[in-house]
Amino acid sequence: MNENITKDNDFLDPAPAFHALIEGVREGAAIVALDRTILTCNRRLAQMLRLECEQVMGRSLLTFLSTGDQPRFEELLRSFPEEFQRLQVKLNGNNTFPLPVELAIKALAVNGVRVFSVLVTDLSRRRRAEEQFAFQAHLLANVSDAILAMDEQYRITYWNAAAERLYGYTAEEVVGRPAIDVIGLQLGKAERADVRRQLVETGRLQNQLIHHRRDGTPILVESTTVALYAPEGRLIGYVSAGRDITEQKRAGAALRESEERYRRMVETATEGIWIIDAENKTTFINPRGAEIFGYTPDEMLGRSSLEFMVPEDVPLGKARLEDRRRGQGGRHDYRMRRKDGSICWIHSRSRPILDDEGRYQGALAMFSDITERKRAEDEIARLNAELEQRVADRTTKLENEIAERKQAEIALRKRETTLAQAGQMAHLGAWDIEFSSQDDVNANPLTWSDEVYRIFGYAPGTVPVTNGLFFARVHPEDRQPIKDAIAHAIATQQPYSIEHRIVRPDGVERIVQEYAEVFFDERGQPARIVGAVQDITERKQIEQQIEQLNRDLERQAAELQSANTELESFSYSASHDLRTPLASMDSLLRVLLDDYGAELPEGGLRVVRLLQENTSGMYRLIEDLLAFAQSAQQPLKIQTINMTEMARQVFQGLAGVQPDRQVDFRISELPSAQADPALLKQVWVNLLSNAAKFTRGRAVARIEVGQIVEDPRNEMEGNNLTYYVRDNGAGFDMAEAENLFGVFRRLHSEEEFEGTGVGLAIVQRIIVRHGGRVWAEAQVDKGATFYFTLPE
Structure with a gap:
């Protein structure tokens, strides 16, 4: 009879029915008694709590709720909801952090027993997805490229902030409108068809086309457009990203024009331009220079300049090279041997090329063929001697003619010097000042080339230039050093070079470098100064950046050296101080198992084996860390x-x-x-x-x-x-x-x-x-x- 009673009680027990009811649910599920006891739960709920089902069943559901969530949970249960009511709470099980979930609760009766059905939905993935979506939306809204999305009919469906700035339309003004009309893309029917054909065939299109802003301003836009497809392969629209490259294209064109202008200047110069390196090897010579010697530029590259001198002038050439190495410039006449064996005369004006630290890197020379002039001078000397002997009564007249000839030579040298200084480097401006008045220096006439006007911020020929105007544009702190340099050049009769600042009429400050030489008259008085000026602002900025990079590199090298020293110290410590005691511990544990293992209880053996496993794991970790450091x-x-x-x-x-x-x-x-x-x-x-x-x-x-x-x-x-x-x-x-x-x-x-x-x-x-x-x-x-x- 007792056995029959037991079977009847099992039949009335609702737990099997509850379990069958919830086990097939994909989300977490539980049946909760009126006293809040969990009668049964499915495996999904136990997984959320990081527990087994047996550890969950029989406990009050309140024990898994945070204290702040319990009052709302109790209030919902007391209402005995006939339909599912939802409540968001956090569950605390064996997990590290509380798990955000949504409870769906409904009162029901199973086998006549009133209980609550509780469904539990994990919200953590949904929240991560929402955060990811918000991040991506923020990213699209703040990228610098203009991004627009279109439906399959090319109507705008998305328009980010960069697109608003680029085209001048707000998103509200353009959504729903055809993209081609909004961006002002002027394409014919054939061109539009070709664009659409490429998108359909390849799903991607890259191009550079003229677009138009809202105010009609044309802009060159580089864009990439891709087609978007639904999972089943259906075309659902397009997305395009573009950027304005108008100024980039203009800058590139300006640079190419500048380089071409410099190339033409050098290649068409009427004088030879010759550059050698520190080993006296030819690294550059322009076509006119090579033509003077009867060679092509390629035939002269890599050869010593002394190879082209007649043997008698080589000692003079070596001496002048030593002057260049000491940082001295100069001008000299040399006899050179042409490719056909004939001899020609050149007049060379050269200066050393130094790096930023003053080290000699080579020399630059401007030279001209003076063979005919030398022949003329020899002929003149011969004729003068004959005339002096034959016509004594014309001495005075001849002296006047010679004086006029000298004036012509001085004028010729003036023009040659101005051309030489202007052509020493690309984009150098040339200037010339005559000392017509020793009393009022500012009144002396000053001549600027067009490039000097531009360097000083004026359109060529728009203002009368004087020494006073020049110093007015010089930075106040740099005026006296320039005056001192000129005074020193006059006193030593040597060229001078100086860097200084100028302030343009619009207030912009630039840095320039001046090269100049003083010429003297027959009485030894300064007659004129011929010079060149170069804008070196960008070069100075780059030098400052290089200096900062070098400082950063030195600091990083020191930090790296320090880190390597610490790493070596750690490697030694790990290999000696850590591995030795671990090896000893492992040996002692093996001795303990060998000698006393039979006497230890099962619990003691587990502890010893656990110690062995942890010792081996620690040893492997040390080995891996050493390998990581040594790698x-x-x-x-x-x-x-x-x-x-x-x-x-x-x-x-x-x-x-x-x-x-x-x-x-x-x-x-x-x-x-x-x-x-x-x-x-x-x-x-x-x-x-x-x-x-x-x-x-x-x-x-x-x-x-x-x-x-x-x-x-x-x-x-x-x-x-x-x-x-x-x-x-x-x-x-x-x-x-x-x-x-x-x-x-x-x-x-x-x-x-x-x-x-x-x-x-x-x-x-x-x-x-x-x-x-x-x-x-x-x-x-x-x-x-x-x-x-x-x-x-």
Whole structure:
């Protein structure tokens, strides 16, 4: 009879019916008694709480709610809702952080027993998705490129803030309008059809076309348009990103025009231009200079300037080269031998080329062919001698003629000097001042070339120039140094060079460099100054940037040296101070098991084995950290590596450790690489051992090693080789991929897969040291692919 009563009571027990009711629910579910006790729950709810079902059932649901959520929960239950009522709360189980969920609660009766049905929905993924959507919307709204989306009829459906700034329309004004009309794209029917055909056939279009702003201003826009398709393949619209490149194009055209103008000036110069390096080798000579000697410019490149002098003038040439090395300029006449063996005379004006630290880098010379003038001078001397002997009564007249001839020569030198100074460098302005008045220096006439006008902020020929105007434009703090330089040049009869600031009429401050030489009359008085001026503002700015970069580099080098010293100290400490006691502890534990294992209770044996496991784990962690530190310190020994053979040998070594596993290992023929064999072998060991570890749960593990021939990620990386290791293992969530290569970063618990969290960090450090990069792609429970590149 007692047995029958027991069976009847089991029949009345509602728990099996409750469990059958909720077990098939995809979300978390529970049946809760009137006293809030959880009568039964499904596995999904237990997973949310990180517990087993047996640990959940029999406890009050209130114990899993935060104190702040309990009053609202109680109020809802007291109303005995006949339809599902929803409430958002946070559950506290065995998880690290409270889990945000939504409870759907409804009162019902099962087998005559009144209970509550509770459905639990995890809100954490929904919130992450909402945050991701908000971030992407913020990103689109704040990018610098104009972005617009269109439907399949090219009507605008999205228009970001950058598009508003570029075209002058607000989003409200353009949404729903045809994009071509809004951006003012003036295309004929055939051109429009061609654009649409390209989008339909390739799904992508890149071009540079003239658009128009709202006010009608034309702009050159570089844009990329792609077609958007629904998952089933249906075209749903287009998205386009564009940027204004109008000024960029104008700047490029201006630069090419400037370079072409300089090239024409040099190539068409009427004088020779000759540049040598510090070893006296010819690095440049213009066509006119080579023509004077009967050569082509290519025939003279790389040859010493002394090779072209007649032997008698070589000592003079060497002496003048020593003057240039001491930083002195000068002018001299030389006899040169042409390619056909004939001799010609040149008049050369040269100056040294120094670097920023004053070191000699070579010399620049401007020279002209004075052979005919030399012949004329010789002939004149001969005729003068004859005339003096034959016509004594015409002495006075001849002296007047000679004086006139000298004036003509002075005028000729003036023109030659002005042309030489203006042509020493591209875009140099030339100026000339005559000392017609010693009393009022500012009244002396000053001549500017067109380039000087522009440097000083004037249109050529728009203002009368005097010495007073020049000093008015010079920065007040730099006026006295210029006057001192001129005074020193007059006193020493040497050319001068000075850097100073000028202030243009619009207030803009520039930095210029002046080169000048003083000419004297027969009485030794200064007659005129001929000079050149160059705007070096941009060069000065670059020099300042270089100085700052050098300071930053020195600081970073010091920091790197300090870090390396600390790393070496840590490596020694880890290898000596940590590994030695761990080895001793491991030995003591083995002795304890060997000598006293039979006497220890089961609980004691578990403790000892746990200590052994933790000791081994700590030892492996130290070894990995040492490998991580050493991977950045040891010098690279680059060799040619057979990547196919190395990967195969590493896998065979790993397969020998677990011979019972079924592994489908496939390897393609890989290109050889230039790398350090020891370090690269560690890369293969870490990647392949990871693949073997994370495929452990597969009946047949698939591991594939191969190479990507053309990878779009490498477009900006030059000629790189891309290798990969692919598996069908546990995979991971790509949302956490950024943590993958950090030290101690693990995407799986140690209970699931053992490891120290250092292996992938070692891989990244080794690959980066070789000039490559590493990344991964994966899906949860669908495997992972790890890629790395090496320079070809």
